[in-house]
Amino acid sequence: MLPVDLQFESRDTEIFVIPDTKTKLNTIQNYFFPRLQKLLDSALIEIKTAYKLDPFDRYSYIYSPSHRKEAKTNRDTDIVLIGLCGRRDINRQLALKRPDGKPYAFYPATAVFEVTSGGQMSAYVNPFNHTDDKYSWKLKRYLRDHLDSFSALLNAGGISYISQTNQQLLQPLKDLLKNNDHFFIRSSVHYLPITNPLAIEQLIVAYVFLFPLLDLCSCLAEGIKPNFPQQVHLLSEWLTNRQELTFTQPDKENFILPELDSYQFVRAGLWYQVLARDQWTCLSCRRSTKEHSIILHVDHILPRSKGGKDELSNLQTLCLKCNIGKSNRDDTDLR
Known part of the structure; x- marks a missing residue:
């Protein structure tokens, strides 16, 4: 297995x-x-x-x-x-x-x-x-x-x-x-x-x-x-x-949670409001929780480090992989 x-x-x-x-x-x-x-x-x-x-x-x-x-x-x-x-x-x-x-x-x-x-x-x-x-x-x-x-x-x-x-x-x-x-x-x-x-x-x-x-x-x-x-x-x-488990080298994202700009700061109610608005789908790669069982994160379009606020208009849904790739390097609105 x-x-x-x-x-x-x-x-x-x-x-x-x-x-x-x-x-x-x-x-x-x-x-x-x-x-x-x-x-x-x-x-x-x-x-x-x-x-x-x-x-x-x-x-x-x-x-x-x-x-x-x-x-x-x-x-x-x-x-x-x-x-x-x-x-x-x-x-x-x-x-x-x-x-x-x-x-x-x-x-x-x-x-x-x-x-x-x-x-x-x-x-x-x-x-x-x-x-x-x-x-x-x-x-x-x-x-x-x-x-x-x-x-x-x-x-x-x-x-x-x-x-x-x-x-x-x-x-x-x-x-x-x-x-x-x-x-x-x-x-x-x-x-x-x-x-x-x-x-x-x-x-x-x-x-x-x-x-x-x-x-x-x-x-x-x-x-x-x-x-x-x-x-x-x-x-x-x-x-x-049953054969012994053989693990391939895991992606870094599986074990180390990066210091994502939004992860710790968006309150729970707003977090899930954004996911529901975006239909539980990553706006970058278009994978969804229903079809792909992925982890979703809420991303600040304008990063908090650059003055972005915890407001619905400044938040979008990205999967873990896409959010890591974006980090706080750009302010692309994918909606």
Whole structure:
């Protein structure tokens, strides 16, 4: 697997403090989701290779927040999620039952990448999105019966399990699978900014490790035999056959943030107002966040060092690469 050309900035967390909820949600969808989508798609390519299957045969994308422009109300959020959930089939009822005895329409487990307002980024599986004791105990019994495979998966992938009711309590794995507690299964946490390709690589690999647990939960929900032991074996083969990472010499821009004229000075609200006005597209090279998953910066047309002000009329959208090239050497208006 080669490193994915993808970055997340410290400034990304400022999206969460945009005061207007609709503006915040539009920014998440237009500026944040394209990069997360690229991260997820890279993981899905590896899942297809590792487990010799097409994940879209049985799974669908999930997003949160799932904001619609025409929505009458907009719910605020302090986290962003993107991942997979079992594909709903109206012709096949799940084995899971609601408290009223009717089958659930949606699958109980999700596997997602999560970004929090504090700048924490990780991958995790939540196996218990529904209340169904029969399913919960079936899952825990299955994991007890395949404890060696489950433990090997967690250890090899650096994956941890976290109690939903008491996240400060560290329980032995055997005890966790015998009590009423529900739990998350989560990768190690990375903190924004994430500009090193190795960190992106680690997030992708963690998601590949989590997939057998998502698939196990989905099989139990459907009432079919899980492929968990076989998938753990395939994962072991994938790791054995996987070539060592070979990094080409990275561009300087990937690791050193230059002293860009606008980077630290444009307040967050105005920053995202400029990006939205310019349709989330670099006005120099015409690459966009939606199509190219690039980092965008707001550039002062007349540099601050030459008297340029933090005003909408003096600001334009450039990608990181074009902004580095321009620096404060000219005052070209690309709008």
